[in-house]
Amino acid sequence: MRSSSTSSRLVAATALVAALGLTLAACGGGSDDDNSGSKSTGGKTADANSLSGQTITYWASNQGTSIDADKATLTTELDKFTASTGIKVKLEVIGWADLLNRILAAATSGQGPDVLNIGNTWSASLQATGALMPWDDAAFGTIGGKDRFAAAAIASAGAAGQDPAAVPLYSMAYGLYYNKKMFADAGIATPPTTWAELVADGKKLTTGGHYGLAVEGANGAENIHHIFVLAKQRGASWFDDKGGPTFTGPQQVAAVKQYVDFIASDKIAAKGNAEYVQNQTITDFATGKAAMMMWQSAAPAIASHGMKPDDYGVVPVPTQTAGATGDAAVTSMVAGINIAIFKDTKHKDAAEAFVKFMTSTDEQKALNGKYGSIPPVTEAQSDPAFQTPDLKVLAGVLAKSAAPLPQVANESQFENLVGPAVKSLFADAAAGKPVTDDSVKAALTKAQQQMPAS
Amino acid sequence: MTATAPPRRAPEAGPGSGKSAAGRRLRPRVIERIRQGGLPYLLLLPAVLAELLIHIVPMFFGILISFKNLTLFYIHHWNTAPWAGFDNYKAAVKIHQPIGEALLHSFWVTLSYTLLSVAFSWLLGCAAAILLQDKFRGRGLIRTLFLVPYALPAYAALITWTFMFQQDTGLVNHVLHDQLHVTSSKSFWLIGDNSFWAMVIVSVWKSWPFAFLALMAGLQNIPRELYEAAAMDGAGVWQQIRKITMPSLRPVNQVIVLVLFLWTFNDFNTPFVMFGQNPPHQADLISIHIYQSSFINWNFGSGSAMSVLLLLFLLVVTAIYLLVTSRGRSENDV
Numbered sequence: 024m025r026s027s028s029t030s031s032r033l034v035a036a037t038a039l040v041a042a043l044g045l046t047l048a049a050c051g052g053g054s055d056d057d058n059s060g061s062k063s064t065g066g067k068t069a070d071a072n073s074l075s076g077q078t079i080t081y082w083a084s085n086q087g088t089s090i091d092a093d094k095a096t097l098t099t100e101l102d103k104f105t106a107s108t109g110i111k112v113k114l115e116v117i118g119w120a121d122l123l124n125r126i127l128a129a130a131t132s133g134q135g136p137d138v139l140n141i142g143n144t145w146s147a148s149l150q151a152t153g154a155l156m157p158w159d160d161a162a163f164g165t166i167g168g169k170d171r172f173a174a175a176a177i178a179s180a181g182a183a184g185q186d187p188a189a190v191p192l193y194s195m196a197y198g199l200y201y202n203k204k205m206f207a208d209a210g211i212a213t214p215p216t217t218w219a220e221l222v223a224d225g226k227k228l229t230t231g232g233h234y235g236l237a238v239e240g241a242n243g244a245e246n247i248h249h250i251f252v253l254a255k256q257r258g259a260s261w262f263d264d265k266g267g268p269t270f271t272g273p274q275q276v277a278a279v280k281q282y283v284d285f286i287a288s289d290k291i292a293a294k295g296n297a298e299y300v301q302n303q304t305i306t307d308f309a310t311g312k313a314a315m316m317m318w319q320s321a322a323p324a325i326a327s328h329g330m331k332p333d334d335y336g337v338v339p340v341p342t343q344t345a346g347a348t349g350d351a352a353v354t355s356m357v358a359g360i361n362i363a364i365f366k367d368t369k370h371k372d373a374a375e376a377f378v379k380f381m382t383s384t385d386e387q388k389a390l391n392g393k394y395g396s397i398p399p400v401t402e403a404q405s406d407p408a409f410q411t412p413d414l415k416v417l418a419g420v421l422a423k424s425a426a427p428l429p430q431v432a433n434e435s436q437f438e439n440l441v442g443p444a445v446k447s448l449f450a451d452a453a454a455g456k457p458v459t460d461d462s463v464k465a466a467l468t469k470a471q472q473q474m475p476a477s
Numbered sequence: 478m479t480a481t482a483p484p485r486r487a488p489e490a491g492p493g494s495g496k497s498a499a500g501r502r503l504r505p506r507v508i509e510r511i512r513q514g515g516l517p518y519l520l521l522l523p524a525v526l527a528e529l530l531i532h533i534v535p536m537f538f539g540i541l542i543s544f545k546n547l548t549l550f551y552i553h554h555w556n557t558a559p560w561a562g563f564d565n566y567k568a569a570v571k572i573h574q575p576i577g578e579a580l581l582h583s584f585w586v587t588l589s590y591t592l593l594s595v596a597f598s599w600l601l602g603c604a605a606a607i608l609l610q611d612k613f614r615g616r617g618l619i620r621t622l623f624l625v626p627y628a629l630p631a632y633a634a635l636i637t638w639t640f641m642f643q644q645d646t647g648l649v650n651h652v653l654h655d656q657l658h659v660t661s662s663k664s665f666w667l668i669g670d671n672s673f674w675a676m677v678i679v680s681v682w683k684s685w686p687f688a689f690l691a692l693m694a695g696l697q698n699i700p701r702e703l704y705e706a707a708a709m710d711g712a713g714v715w716q717q718i719r720k721i722t723m724p725s726l727r728p729v730n731q732v733i734v735l736v737l738f739l740w741t742f743n744d745f746n747t748p749f750v751m752f753g754q755n756p757p758h759q760a761d762l763i764s765i766h767i768y769q770s771s772f773i774n775w776n777f778g779s780g781s782a783m784s785v786l787l788l789l790f791l792l793v794v795t796a797i798y799l800l801v802t803s804r805g806r807s808e809n810d811v
Binding site: 120123124127130131133148151152153154240241243293294295297298300366432435436439440442443446447449450451453454469472473475 | 548549550552553554555574575576579643644645663665667668669670753754755757758769772773774775776
């Protein structure tokens with residue numbers, strides 16, 4: 024009796040554990056794409072009549088204040104597209120936390136949307152999956168040619184030497200936002216142009232519970248964006264020409280240490296910034312808790328906290344020395360969102376027509392105007408809506424001193440391993456533990472060791 | 478005998494009496510067989526099919542993937558990924574190599590987290606169930622309040638805890654530092670060493686009502702006469718708990734401990750909501766670790782191998798636990 028009872032219990036437990044273990048082994052999910060009722064052109068060149076009546080699915084990334092707000096914004100624009108082409112668009116706005124997994128699931132199953140948004144730093148990684156349609160010259164020809172787009176934006180749309188995997192849709196660049204009143208009160212006449220000036224100004228501004236700078240210490244992606252620039256200004260990159268990681272070079276170590284030192288040794292950023300992960304930096308800046316922040320296209324978010332555009336200024340992020348040129352003059356990564364076509368789409372022509380619409384000059388003005396971003400289509404940048412002081416500065420940065428993050432397949436692993444390593448160093452700094460060249464190098468070495476072979 | 482008589486009589490009609498007659502004879506026989514022995518299996522069939530589709534088949538593919546070098550380069554046509562043999566398993570268990578070392582660290586964090594969480598959850602649940610065993614005014618209200626953590630949507634509760642643990646503005650530091658002056662400075666709870674303890678606190682908060690609920694139900698089955706007799710024999714409260722309550726609750730406790738252990742060891746929601754997809758090193762639970770390997774680093778082969786290893790570990794732990802506890806119970810029964 025006992026052995027029988029035990030064995031039956033073991034069987035039951037096996038089933039239970041198997042069920043629990045499976046949740047890990049088989050996480051994934053699938054696309055809920057539903058293209059029923061739509062027609063395929065079979066890849067042939069289609070005229071407007073043959074495309075009319077088709078339905079394409081579009082996964083849009085969350086750009087505005089909420090998914091519902093984005094749905095409202097995009098639906099207005101998509102209705103124009105449907106009115107002019109007869110092509111219906113089934114819209115789904117997906118939050119950033121879910122988007123990449125949804126794309127991966129779609130890539131695995133082949134059941135994805137026809138058109139989708141991707142973060143431009145994912146371009147090379149997603150390109151490596153083979154799930155996205157390559158944009159060769161012929162494809163670009165259908166949307167007016169590659170020359171319509173800013174060169175930096177195109178450079179962040181796929182690996183160098185290959186056809187881009189996507190088309191730039193919204194562009195952004197980092198600038199240094201500073202509080203004019205706090206600067207004036209501290210007797211600082213002009214915003215800093217070098218890091219030494221920024222630290223000196225930051226120390227003057229750090230007083231009475233206010234801080235010179237706010238950083239998003241626990242946000243891995245933010246960390247990556249800043250240490251990329253700081254390494255670039257030292258002439259170093261995070262990957263070699265073959266796509267291999269080079270995390271542990273002295274310039275990379277110095278770049279990370281300089282960034283973490285804003286809390287660790289310069290003490291111009293509050294210790295609490297080490298756990299900032301959800302745009303608390305903007306809140307601190309807009310509420311006067313911090314006098315400076317490095318952010319991209321932050322005007323709408325700042326305004327949502329009640330700060331007026333006249334109360335702050337935007338200048339390029341500082342460089343190591345004044346008047347830097349070449350890589351040393353890089354002040355921002357090329358930030359932005361790209362639009363791609365799923366390779367398995369059965370509505371290639373309709374999808375291309377949709378991308379053409381979304382990247383048309385008029386739509387670029389409308390969409391980027393609503394989201395506070397910069398149009399990657401250069402013709403649209405001259406629109407008065409983008410001539411505000413902050414956007415003019417950011418557009419200038421994008422054109423002159425922005426560089427794309429390494430367009431290598433393992434870029435996402437770089438973000439996932441080095442971003443948290445910097446976060447961990449910030450945590451050490453906040454806890455009063457020393458952050459030294461050795462501790463930074465050890466953290467970067469550990470990250471590099473976990474990088475998969477490219 | 479009378480019940481089995483009709484099917485035995487049916488063959489006596491003999492062959493050659495025509496298809497329709499055979500059909501008529503066969504139908505009652507099949508129905509009778511189903512009625513006699515097959516019905517339970519028939520009723521189980523939908524559950525078995527669902528289990529196959531939802532668990533067994535995906536698990537088969539999960540195990541298959543663990544033997545493949547499935548990275549982002551092959552994800553679009555995952556079945557073309559090259560065969561890796563045991564390479565993914567070897568990398569996972571080489572504890573002096575980066576992948577194995579990180580997995581082992583994650584394993585120890587998870588084991589510590591699980592043991593502490595289960596222990597405190599059980600203690601709290603047990604104490605609360607015993608205290609609320611006797612009737613008193615307001616008992617129903619307190620019972621309901623105790624079950625609130627169990628009833629709340631996990632995400633809402635966890636995100637609320639995250640707000641409470643914020644260093645600058647969180648309620649926890651406000652109470653500990655500003656009001657009670659227990660800490661000299663406002664502590665970090667979502668980064669650094671404290672992140673582990675923050676996670677344990679939240680886990681206990683959401684797990685102990687389950688233990689409370691199950692133990693409360695178990696206590697209802699203990700005859701009151703046992704306590705009355707023990708009291709008459711001079712046994713105090715503590716002796717009654719030791720000699721009556723705990724032995725009587727043993728089967729319930731076995732289930733509670735096993736289920737809480739498995740749930741907590743596989744806990745994904747708590748670290749993911751509290752820390753996002755990149756938790757602090759000190760709070761790197763194995764579920765998140767595997768998620769990162771699979772869905773962030775896009776190394777699905779490695780992630781699947783880790784999942785299989787985790788599954789094997791849980792199977793072994795469960796088997797040992799059940800063998801030990803059932804042996805003890807059998808001896809007691811004798």
